[in-house]
Amino acid sequence: MRRFRTTGVAASALLLAVAVAACGSSSSGSSSGGGGGPSGLTAPTADLPVPTSIGTGEGQLNLIAWEGYTQPLWVKPFEQKTGCQVRAKYAGSSSEMVSLLADGGGGQYDMVSASGDADLRLIYAGDVRPINPDLVPQIKNFHSFLQAPAFNTIDGKHYGTSLQFGPNVLLYNTDDFSTAPTSWSTIYDKKYSGKISVPDNPIQIADAALYLSKTQPDLGITDPYELTQPQFDASVNLLKQQQPLVKKYWGLASQEVSLFKTGSATIGAAWPYQTSLLLDAKAPVADTIPKEGATGWADSWLMATKAPHTNCAYMWMDYITSPKAQALQATWYGETPANKLACPIMDKLVKGSCSVLHANAPQAYYDTIKFWKTPLAQCGNGQNNCVPYSKWTTAWTTITG
Amino acid sequence: MDHAQGEPQPPPAAIRLTGLRKRFGDTVALDGVDLAIRAGEFFTMLGPSGSGKTTMLRVIAGFEQPDAGTVELHGEDVTQRPPYLRDVNTVFQDYALFPHMDVQDNVEYGLRIRKVDRSRRRERAAAALELVGLAGLGSRKPSELSGGQRQRVALARAIVNEPSVLLLDEPLGALDLKLRQGMQVELKRIQRDVGITFVYVTHDQEEALTMSDRVAVFNRGQIEQVGSPVEIYDRPTTEFVAGFVGVSNLVSHGGQTYAIRPERVQLLDPTGVAPTSAVLSRGTVTDTVFLGVLTRYTVALDDGGSLVAVRPNLERGSLSESDLRGQAVIAAWQLDQATDIEMSADLAGEHVEESA
Amino acid sequence: MNNALWRRAWLRATLTLSPPLAWFLVVYLASLVVMLVTAFWTLNDFTNQLVQSWNLQNFRDLFSEPYPHIIGRTVGLAALVTVTDIVIALPFAYYMARVATPRTRNLLFAAVLLPLWASYLARVYAWIVILQKGGTLDWSFSKLGLGAPDIGYSNTALWIVFSYIWLPYMIIPVFGAMERIPNSLLEASADLGARGARTTWRVILPLVLPGIAAGSIFTFSLTLGDFITPVLVGGARSKFIGNVIYDNIGLAGNLPFAAALAVVPIVIMIVYLSGARLLGAFREL
Missing domain, CATH: 3.40.190.10 (Periplasmic binding protein-like II)
Structure with missing residues (x-):
């Protein structure tokens, strides 16, 4: 359990994470499609085109993340594999994330590890854009309620991918x-x-x-x-x-x-x-x-509207949703991974961590969790x-x- | 203090200091001082800075504890008493007025502590301010007063308590010459009016001579001489006193050293008839300085050494400085006008000059 | 041209100062004005957008519970911390300025200033370790057979930590004022019959009052504006004005109310500074 740790900053950040999410489907078990937006609200970037394939990496990836979400332990292998050098800026609160991502990240930032609270605020402000979920194949191995949750998927459009929850x-x-x-x-x-x-x-x-x-x-x-x-x-x-x-x-x-x-x-x-x-x-x-x-709370990696390194961003989503990376982050941070296949690797990393963190719990367990949304x-x-x-x-x- | 020997018994001492010693680190401020100050007298402690006179005053006030010796006030040993239990008050060199209080409150401060009732307090403060010539300025703040006025407030603040002894630490030092001379007269008047013992510290010999009943000349932590101003001036007992108080010529005659004041040296025409009773030395005038009332001449003696002489300028243009420069003269002085003094080895050669 | 500049000192000063001054005016004061204007707007409950219509509702809300309570707690604790620091700083500064040898004085000065080099958070955390249940304080008290006080996470803890953190800001100006009192004033007081206590009350205190006022500006305003220490060491009822402002500008997005609330410490400080000015605080800064 030694690797289960946190920092005050990340912890306070999580505390401050409070949902600004919309309503729509309130069922935590909703398996696909997400919910429709609340009446009177539309996502400005909903109609932006999405790529159909991942091109050559731009060599760089600029992330806004909770502290601890970009540990060398799992970022190093990604950099070696893709040649995308990760530069991370840690945010202390959901509010800070929202302000850093103003104007679609200003052409500076590519992605943000936002919590369920900030997600919809970012979506409805037009600061994040839809992605092509087909380019992130691991999504289908996610717990069903995280494949297209209401906090990051509106009207069937994914604005990012689920990451971890608790x-x-x-x-x-x-x-x-x-x-x-x-x-x-x-x-x-x-x-x-x-x-x-x-x-x-x-x-x-x-x-x-x-x-x-x-x-x-x-x-x-x-x-x-x-x-x-x-x-x-x-x-x-x-x-x-x-x-x-x-x-x-x-x-x-x-x-x-x-x-x-x-x-x-x-x-x-x-x-x-x-x-x-x-x-x-x-x-x-x-x-x-x-x-x-x-x-409960859940975090997602969302794509900035003006992301300058979209290919590296897709590579990152592909990588960070993989069972290995999911297990590394889950055991390091003490969170439950979105990907069900992470469980055996977690146990290999830290004995018993899969069940302690409820990564392999029956669906009934997850049904008891009402994920944060903004009222x-x-x-x-x-x-x-x-x-x-x-x-x-x-x-x-x-x-x- | 051997007062009993031959002399008549003096009046009871207001202050008696016995064997006082005080060191500050390596510096000896008081080197065994014995002194008696009579009740009701205006007593001045005169000396150059660092001679121990201010330390002496602070020991009397109780701000400093002597390393050895005793302080008696009216026969009572107060050496161990803190300042607030001594029946003395001090006028400080920097006045030490409380800047946050007006003049009235400053003056009433000591009375308030003594729990004098309000109306009596007002009365006495008004009287004290009247005495120092500041009636009606009670509501001013010290910052709104001139230097001379502040000095008077400091005096009023001390006197209002009617102490048996008033200690004054160079109270006129910060004032300009005119004001200082006016205050000298006034201080003396006040002292006579209230009749309390004044112990006055100064380095200004003129001030000391003008105001004092008696003067103690301090040097290097010791008292060189105690006496009336006339005694100190006319009969200095040490070379230091001779040099510090006024200007003295030190001359050897018949194996003795004599101090002779410049105004008691006559300059004579070498061709004229010299008085037989005088000591005569031939020489040449090397310098003349016109000082207004006087002209000062420096004469290089043919036998070596020099003498200073002064002459009053009794008539307009009677003697212009160019008249005598370079001229041969005879310097003449009377033995009975000179004082034979102890030559203290360490002071030999030191010629202290103060403008007369 | 150079000549003209040389002769007109004010012109040189103006030219040198105007860029930073302009920057200050635009960036700082303009933001302040924008914030104040925002206080008169409201938040639309449905869109979570600002409604730019003038009204005083936000200010009216300040007078309904729990805000008077929170403002009272903040101001009360700021005042208590200030008084505590005055009580501690006076004898300390007196010792430093008038009793200690130059060597001891330098040591004490370093001891006062050194904590300021350490992180604010590090110092607060040190106090958490001391005050928490079973911490250093409880341990010492139980060793002395006094029973553990267990004051971790309480307003008492808040009071102690604030008093500690801001103490140097009180000691320094009080020491400065104390050092400037001429020794002769204290001697004069003793000479006129006053014992130590009366000299302290009638001479020293009035003369260091400007220093106390200057220090109190720091201790009072720093406590008034703090919102971190209440989170870290406060108890179940320790919210400060700053915490409520923070809660409202965060995800709640209620900028108008946060702005209205932010006016409260501004007004309090204006009143406080006016009072401190009368006591001569600015002569000591």
Whole structure:
């Protein structure tokens, strides 16, 4: 497990990744075609032509990436194989990625490793362009729900390729919980006052909504990112009751690790690789996806509209989706790879990592994950009466301020 | 201090200093000083810079602890007492007025600490300001005052506390000549009015002679001579005092060294009749300097050495400087006008001049 | 031409300064103006686009919870940190300026300045290690039999860390003011009968007040504008104005409200600086 590591920067970046995604198909299991764009929104670059074959490499590839996403471990072999020299600029947040990619990358950047939150914002701003999925053959080996997910595929047009993903799990201290907790109710329970830790992120409202969708079916919540005002208010209210019980809203991945390592927190929402880090440090912890399911995040490599090195960019997509590269990144970073064929290679790299990271889980497991999308007013209920993300931010400030 | 020997018992000393020594690193500031200052007198400590006079004052005030020796105020040993428990007040060389307080508050500072009630405080401060000629300026800030006015505030601030001893550390040093002369007179007046002991530190011998009842001449951490201004001037006991206070000619006569003041040397026509009672030396005038009131002549003596003589310019154009330059003269002085002095070996050859 | 330039110093100064000045005006002030104008716009909930119509809604929102609370916390902690730093800096600067030998003074000066060379984050992380549960502080207290205080991730931790981080910015101007007090003033005070405490209160404090005011500009404004330390060491209720601004300009894209919120520290600092100016702070800068 030694290679399961992260940096504060990458972790905070992931934290800040919050979906600006559209609605459309809300099913995480949707297998193809993606969803249609929300009414009134169109992607400006939708009609740009896509190549039918990959030409000669331009010798260079300029990437905007989360820190750690362009490790020499898997970039070096790519450079040797294709002659494309990779220059990476690390972004600290989804917002930074969006601003770096303004004006289609300005003819400077080729690709961005955007998270589900930033994807649709980039697509609808015209900063990324469609790609030809036939030139990335590994896509067909992806988990079905990542082959053409709503966050990077609009009206059948792919604007990039899925990369890695992870669920937001329920992390607990095994000294305090002899058996695994089965419900998110534990993080709303007065019994654990002062021992609870959850991410400092407005998208946490979706976690509350997901919980309420199961425990209070009267509210009629079907999608935790598409909430009407009463549903939204109920979720916010739950979080307000939770607030006095919270020890710390963690902003950096390392904070959650240190909270659990020192015993300051014994139950909370976390990412699988934080679990890995804690297990590495012999901390008495385990994680679980409770019966209500979980929220999750997913990253994609998207193509900049003014990408100057498109051939190298296609070569990169081809390479980074291959089982070997997927396994290297997954085990290094502690993420779940999009490519199902990465599993055996992961186990070869780090024994047991495939199952720890849920790379070979049954479809039912993935169905429990509701991937981040940006909450928009025009939601899938046809009435366009959902609470938009700016209000989520305001509400989150009210809860944690 | 052997006051008992033969002399009548002096009045009780306001300050008695015994065996004071103080070193700063390698520098000896006070090298065993004994001194008694009488109550009510205007006492001046005179000396060149670095002679120990300011250190002496600071030891009396309590700002410095002596390495050895004792300080008594009115018979009470206060050597170990901090400044705020000594019944003395100081007028500082840089005035040390509190810049954030107005004149009134500055003057009332000491009274406030002594918990004098408000109306009494006002009264005394007003009286003190009146005394120093600053009535009505109480609401000014020190920065709004001239140098002379600040000096007066510093004085008022000290005097208002009615200390038994007032210490003044070159208080007029920063003032220009006219102002200084005016203040000298005024300080003396104030001292007479309030009747408290003034201990005054200066390097200006004229100031010392003008104002003091007694003067102590400091040199290299020691007191060379203590006496009235007339004694110090007319009968210097050491070469240093002779040189530092006014200008003196040091001449040998009959195996003795004498100090003779320039104004007591007569220049005579060599062809004329010389007074028989005088000591006569032949020489040539090498330099004449017109000083306004006086003209100063330097005479190279035929036997070697030189003498300085001055003559008052009693009549307009009576003696232009060109008259005597290069002329042969006889320098004449009376033995009873000269002082025989101890030659201190280390001072021999050093000729201290101060403009007279 | 050269002659004319030589004779007119203001002309030379103007010509030399105008390019950077123009740059400053355009880039900095213009951005500030744009930001202020944005504060009067709103965000369309459906398109997430800015609506350029003038209204005061964003400013009205500032007066509804939780914002008064957050502003109060930010200002309150900035004030508390400032007072703490004053209390620590005064005796420290006094010792440095008036008691210590030149050698000790240089050593202390280095000790004050050296941390400024280290990364802000490194220093904050050091405090996390000290304050966290079972950290150095808890360990020391339990060794002394006092029981672990366990103040990691709390506003208390925030207060301690801020006070530490900004302390040099208080010590330096206070030391400067302290060093400039002529020794004779302190002697004069003692000479007039004042003991140490009264001299401190009546002479030293009023005279270092401009230095304190200058230092407080740093400690207050730096705390007021910080949003990293609250994330790193704050607890469950430690949000600062800066954090809320950051939350709103991020993916929320609510620039108008963020801009309105950003006006708050600007106004607070204008008021503060006016007050500090009256105390003579700018003479010490």
